[in-house]
Amino acid sequence: MMNPKHTGHSDGTKVQLVTDYGKVGFANPDQLVKAIEEAQPLKVGDYAKVVEPTAGFSAKGQIVKITKVDDSDIPYNTQGMDGKYTGWYEATDLVRATDEEVAEAKRKLEEKRRLHELEAKWHAIGRKVGEFKRGDVVKTLQEVGGHPVGTIGVIAKWEPDHSHLIEANGETYFHMALELIAPVESVVNLHGGDVA
CATH class of the missing domain: 2.30.30.50 (SH3 type barrels.)
Incomplete structure (x- = not known):
């Protein structure tokens, strides 16, 4: 049976742990409180x-x-x-x-x-997750060349190594870290007098 007893140190930072068989050791009061809580x-x-x-x-x-x-x-x-x-x-x-x-x-x-x-x-x-297609509108997640993080562009070319050629702001750079903004299937291109 454990019987915690204060050791009488002048700074009061240690508690002596004693069993029915003699001294066991010392513990900080915080350690003792934690051990008692865990035993509940x-x-x-x-x-x-x-x-x-x-x-x-x-x-x-x-x-x-x-x-x-x-x-x-x-x-x-x-x-x-x-x-x-x-x-x-x-x-x-x-x-x-x-x-x-x-x-x-x-x-x-x-x-x-x-x-x-x-x-x-x-x-x-x-x-599938991360399956991009040519024509998807994307946001860049890392800075590459003249495309800072957050650049919105269009995938111009897809590469098997998962790098994609992105056209944005008149410049094209290969990117690997992208967020899909709009799949190509949802993009509507309006040309000349096609405005409704």
């Missing part, structure tokens, strides 16, 4: 890391959120960072997730969401 039972809203997956609903190391706690032998109902059900767990199947682990899980989820949105946008125009 999980509650609704806490994040935990799965150490023992349940019935295919989750993976080892996955970060889950506690959504319900009851008094049973399997007290923790959880959901993944994406809000999907990840099962009920015994206390020994989960450990409290660190702030860093939660932040990383949220970052990965956001990255996955953005990729899904990007794929959906390209799919809506019948293309």
Whole structure:
């Protein structure tokens, strides 16, 4: 059994940790507070890391959120960072997730969401992500020659290495980093007296 005791240092910065078997060591009060918080039972809203997956609903190391706690032998109902059900767990199947682990899980989820949105946008125009065509209106994402970042131009030529010859402001340069503004299929060219 751990019994934290103040060591009596004049600056009060260390706490001596003692077991029933003698001295163990010292800890800063902040370290001790963190250890005590981590030892507390999980509650609704806490994040935990799965150490023992349940019935295919989750993976080892996955970060889950506690959504319900009851008094049973399997007290923790959880959901993944994406809000999907990840099962009920015994206390020994989960450990409290660190702030860093939660932040990383949220970052990965956001990255996955953005990729899904990007794929959906390209799919809506019948293309794979990053599939440009001659005539597409694009914005440059890096400075090349006389085209500063943000230059709006038209793809004049596509190359198999994914570099594209961009015409803008009377100049043409090869670019690799582009953002699609309008696919060629949606561009309308009005010539001379064609104005409606």
